[in-house]
Amino acid sequence: MPDSSEDQFAELFGKLPDPRQRSSAPPSPDAARSEGDPAAPSSRRAARLAAQSTGEQPVTPGGQRPATDPHVPQPTVDALPVAASIPPRPSGLPGESAARPAPATQAASLQDLFTGSVTTEAIGQPPPPTDRRRRRRRGWIAFGIVVIILGGIAAGGVWTWNTYQDRIRAFMGWEPPKDYEAGKAHGEALVTIASGDNGSTISNSLAAAGVTKTPAAFYDMLVKTGQNPTFYPGVYKLQKEMTATAALAALQDPKNKLENSALLREGLTEQQIVKTLSDSLKMPIADLQAAVKDPSAYGVPAKSLEGWLFPAMYTFDPGVTATQVIKTLVDRTVKSLDAQKVAVADRQRVLTIASIIQREAREEADFFKVSRVIQNRLDQGMKLQMDSTAQYGYGEMHDGTVSSSAAALKDQNGWNTYVITGLPQGPIASPGDQAIDAAVHPADGSWLYFVTVNLDTGETVFSTTYAEHEKAVQQWQQWCQGHPDSGC
Known part of the structure; x- marks a missing residue:
């Protein structure tokens, strides 16, 4: 390289502080004389030229004269400063001779610092202290991201299980x-x-x-x-x-x-009860149909005995008449209403609500919640929109499904609560003791919707908002897709 380039970098290095002067070795007289001396050489090359013109030996990077100077005692190896004893390495800077030693501060390493061979002054300025507040903030941010990711995975797993549980069980053989x-x-x-x-x-x-x-x-x-x-x-x-x-x-x-016994289960209609009595008691069905034609004969202020024929196990004496059989069933209904202290004027209304509860609720534990939904919707002036009422009014009660046809939902009749506001014009089935109790004592809650999402187990989801109800309906639809023959 040209000498002019070498002089520029030499001058640059000459202006930088020399950390070796802060080492434990005592400074040489020449080094002390050069500090603060305006006439001191501005670079190492200038120092060599000055030494050659005066006949003096140049000063080495360690601040000492070469061993050829007879006036300077030669130190032993152990007496040399650590920084001066580290062999020089070539510099990669342009314009600088590869043979010239690099500053001693570049040769010292962190390993030398930990072993005690050098001090922090020998390797340069120590790094600034870590910003612990920033580290903690970054740590919390990273933690939050991990929690969000894991939460999303968990939520996705729960949704997948709830939605496709039956298919997963069938595929894995866990049914x-x-x-x-x-x-x-x-x-x-x-x-x-x-x-x-x-x-x-x-x-x-x-x-x-x-x-x-x-x-x-x-x-x-x-x-x-x-x-x-x-x-x-x-x-x-x-x-x-x-x-x-x-x-x-x-x-x-x-x-x-x-023999001579009849078992009437909850939720049967008047038509179903008459047929069951005829089959079980070996009694002509025409006699029973005639016996239910006049409700007033049993003190019932209604147009029919729908809801008044109590479901239970009955055993009759031989020779019992159809009228005696029907009276036994009506009297049992009055007994249940009196047990709940229902006023005579409220009997028809209570039986109407109880009959809807009996047909809509799958589990007795849900009877009181369904009763609350009915009451909340009535209080807010909402249509009840119960499929059981639409099916009863349209004649679809006995088709074995819980869903109403489009025609049934639109049919104009006094029982279709998708069309009318308020209660239907009368009961739609015969309720039992539990349904009557629930009609009188609804549970506390703000629910406005419910849907049975599993017809086999009776699992029912109650919702306060329509958005929540829509999610539950989707869950029911998913279940029905996997169980097409389960009465959806």
Whole structure:
């Protein structure tokens, strides 16, 4: 490189402070004389030229003269400063000779600092202290991001499980058994078989009575085994938690059939009750239809006995008449209303609300919540919009589904609460004690909507806002897609 370039960098290095002068080695007289001397050379090259002109030896980077100077005692290796004892390394700066040693501060390392060989002054200015506040802030930000990510993953997993639980269980083989295990039957359960009932209808009746585990257990067993037995109308005494095979055997045994008895389950309509009584008591259906034609004969101030024929297990003496049978059922309803201290003037209204609760609620624990929804909607002037009322008014009550047809929802009749405001013009079915109690004592809450999202288990979601209700409806629709034959 040209000498002019070398002189420029030499002057630059000469202006920088030399940390070696802060080392533990005593400064040389020449170095002390050069400090603050205006005539002192401005660069190392100038110092060499000046030394050559005066005949003196140049000063080494360590602040000492070369060993050839006889007037300077030679120090031992142990007496040399640490910084001066570190071998020089070539500099990569342009214009600087590769043979010239680099400043000693570049040679010292952090390892030398930790071993105690050098001080912080030997390796240069220590780094500034860490901003702990900034570090903590960054740490909390990172933590928050991790929490959000994990929360999103967890929320997505919960939504996926709630939405596709049945499909996941089926794919993974995690589906719970549909039938009870053998040997666990206990207690007593009464089941009514009406004329015209088939395997699917009886399967639902067995599950409702607690005999079989699921509504499909008995029917699936018949299909799997290829059986097509004949069922005779009547009331049968079985046990709870029976296997589907054991239940079939019990229904085929004449000893389990009760004579002159009738079992009326909750939620039946007047038409269904009359037919069940005829089948169970071996009584002409025309006699029973005539007996229910005049409600006033039983002290009922209504146009029909719908809702007044109490559901229960009845056993009658031989030779009982149709009128006596109907009076027994009406008297039992009055007894339930009196137990709840319902005024005579309020009986029809209470039975109407109770009948809707009986048809809409799947589990008795939800009866009081459904009652609150009905009351809240009435208080706010909202239409009840209960599918059970639309089905009853249009004649779809017995089609086996919980959804109403478009025609039923639009039909103009006195029971369709999608059209009218307020309660329907009368009960839509016969409620039991629990439904009547719920009609009189609704639960506390602000719910305005509900939907059963699992028709097998009866799981029902209650909502306060329409947006929440829409999410629950989507959950029900997803369940119905996976269970097309479950009465959706």
